[in-house]
Amino acid sequence: xxxxxxxxxxxxxxxxxxxxxxxxxxxxxxxxxxxxxxxxxxxxxxxxxxxxxxxxxxxxxxxxxxxxxxxxxxxxxxxxxxxxxxxxxxxxxxxxxxxxxxxxxxxxxxxxxxxxxxxxxxxxxxxxxxxxxxxxxxxxxxxxxxxxxxxxxxxxxxxxxxxxxxxxxxxxxxxxxxxxxxxxxxxxxxxxxxxxxxxxxxxxxxxxxxxxxxxxxxxxxxxxxxxxxxxxxxxxxxxxxxxxxxxxxxxxxxxxxxxxxxxxxxxxxxxxxxxxxxxxxxxxxxxxxxxxxxxxxxxxxxxxxxxxxxxxxxxxxxxxxxxxxxxxxxxxxxxxxxxxxxxxxxxxx
Numbered sequence: 277x278x279x280x281x282x283x284x285x286x287x288x289x290x291x292x293x294x295x296x297x298x299x300x301x302x303x304x305x306x307x308x309x310x311x312x313x314x315x316x317x318x319x320x321x322x323x324x325x326x327x328x329x330x331x332x333x334x335x336x337x338x339x340x341x342x343x344x345x346x347x348x349x350x351x352x353x354x355x356x357x358x359x360x361x362x363x364x365x366x367x368x369x370x371x372x373x374x375x376x377x378x379x380x381x382x383x384x385x386x387x388x389x390x391x392x393x394x395x396x397x398x399x400x401x402x403x404x405x406x407x408x409x410x411x412x413x414x415x416x417x418x419x420x421x422x423x424x425x426x427x428x429x430x431x432x433x434x435x436x437x438x439x440x441x442x443x444x445x446x447x448x449x450x451x452x453x454x455x456x457x458x459x460x461x462x463x464x465x466x467x468x469x470x471x472x473x474x475x476x477x478x479x480x481x482x483x484x485x486x487x488x489x490x491x492x493x494x495x496x497x498x499x500x501x502x503x504x505x506x507x508x509x510x511x512x513x514x515x516x517x518x519x520x521x522x523x524x525x526x527x528x529x530x531x532x533x534x535x536x537x538x539x540x541x542x543x544x545x546x547x548x549x550x551x552x553x554x555x556x557x558x559x560x561x562x563x564x565x566x567x568x569x570x571x572x573x574x575x576x577x578x579x580x581x582x583x584x585x586x587x588x589x590x591x592x593x594x595x596x597x598x599x600x601x602x603x604x605x606x607x608x609x610x611x612x613x614x615x616x617x618x619x620x621x622x623x624x625x
Contacts, residue, residue, distance in 0.1 A: 287616060294615035299347070302622050303370035307356055307591040308348075309584065310621070311605040312337075312376045315387040324503065325423025327415070327469060329607045334386040336608060338393075340617050341374075345394045348372045352397040352519065354557045356591070357582045357598065365592065372621070374398040375584070375603070377523060377561060379407055381502060384509040392516055400505075400513070401523035401561035401584075404548035408506040410499055413527055417498055418475070418487050419468035425494040437493040438471070445485055476564075480528060507552045514554050521557045522546055522580075531566045538571060542578045559583065572599035589623040 293299070314331040316324075321331060332340070344350055348370050351359070356373050359365050374391075376383050379402040391398050406413070412420070425434050475483050491497055510520060522545040524530065530538045542560065549556045558581045562571065565586020575583050582598045589602035596602070604623050611617040 290613070290615040290619040293622070294618045299618045299622070300370065302624075303348070303372075303590070305365060305367035305369070306593050307351070307365070307371040307373060308621050308623065309353075309356070309373045309375060309591060309601060309603040311584075311603045312374070312387070313378060313607075314380045314382050315390075316382045317386065320382065324416075324498075324501075325420050325468070327419050327472075328609055329469075330416075332606055332608050332611060334390075336612055336617075337387060338390045339614055340606075340611065341390050341394050341396055343614050343617065344372055344374070345396065350374065350396055353399040353521070353559055354519065354581075357559065360591070360596070360598065375561075376400040378403055378413070378527070379505045379510070379523070381505050381509070384505055384513060388513055388516075388518065391518065395517075397517055397519070399519045399521050399557060399559070400510075401521045402505070402510070402545070402549065403523045403525065403527035403563070404545040405525045406504045406527065407510065407548075409504065410502050412498060412503055414475075414480075414483050414487050415468075415472045416503070417491070418472060420498040421487065421491045421494060421496045422468040422471065424496045424498075429494070434494065437490060441486060441489045441493050444489060445482060476529070507554075511553055519557045520549055520554050521559045521561060522549070523561045524563050527563045529564045529566045530562060530571055531568055535570060535574060538574055539578065542575060542580070546578075562586070567600055572597075575599055593623065 312332060314326060315334055315337045316326065316331045317334055320326070321333075349372075351371055351373050353373050353375060356371070365371065374396060376387065376398065379400055383400055387398075390396075403413075405411075422434065425437070475486070514520065522542065524541040525544045525548065526541065528541070530541060533541070546556055558579060560575045560580045560583040562583060562585055567583065567585050572583065576599060580599075582601060584603055585600040587600060587602045588604060590604070591601055593602070602623070604621055606617070606620055610620045
């Protein structure tokens with residue numbers, strides 16, 4: 277997720293930044309919208325072959341929440357939108373908001389108890405078609421298939437299976453095969469991250485076909501394990517102060533679908549939560565952070581008051597677009613200690 281040299285430099289800078297008092301100066305009058313995906317145990321990382329950029333370990337997450345509780349005014353997400361509209365953020369205070377993307381089951385298992393312990397409000401954005409099902413997002417399914425296969429097979433065997441499966445899908449063809457596997461001469465680079473990045477621009481049906489056939493070829497099937505929340509878990513969390521927002525229905529990148537499909541994603545996810553007894557916050561989270569002006573306008577017309585994108589930074593640090601609010605993303609590599617976490621929160625990367 278992050279280059280080794282860059283990571284070393286990051287860790288060297290973190291201590292100096294943390295102990296200098298700069299975090300207090302950096303965050304005055306600003307809001308850090310924290311973005312998490314998964315909070316997991318070390319054993320779960322190994323069991324599910326989770327991508328490094330997708331998780332924070334449970335022990336690190338608790339340290340982070342304890343730090344936020346001491347150093348920040350922690351706002352519910354909807355309150356942030358209200359205070360931005362009224363101009364009521366105090367310039368001498370430091371603010372943050374805690375959010376999670378996708379709706380992972382481990383948010384309930386590992387993050388929820390910590391949030392309750394410290395009394396921290398949080399918002400989880402749900403891809404509603406996946407909630408309560410055994411289905412996986414395709415990048416995570418692909419990461420599991422490749423990771424599990426590499427434990428039991430040689431790199432060359434996995435490489436051969438990928439080539440074979442791509443050869444069975446004429447729509448992808450040789451050119452796309454070379455693009456997907458351009459680093460195949462470096463065995464250390466034959467990993468799920470490389471394949472996922474190469475697949476993101478392909479048609480979703482082709483990706484699904486590729487991942488399914490690759491799983492069969494490598495004899496790996498993750499489908500029996502539920503990795504996303506179910507609605508009972510969501511309702512329990514909602515009864516203890518966790519709020520939920522829309523992350524679309526299908527988690528497709530919305531800049532790659534028609535506006536009519538995008539509208540269905542915006543309204544359908546909202547209705548799904550209402551039908552399950554959960555009142556969603558009127559804030560949308562674009563899958564993968566991808567948005568454009570047409571989607572912003574669509575979200576506004578659909579009744580949303582704001583939306584979150586993928587621009588890194590702090591709210592209040594320069595001009596803000598309420599339908600593309602800046603966020604700060606976290607994963608274990610850059611937030612394994614409180615000093616690393618503090619530097620990551622700065623939004624200065």
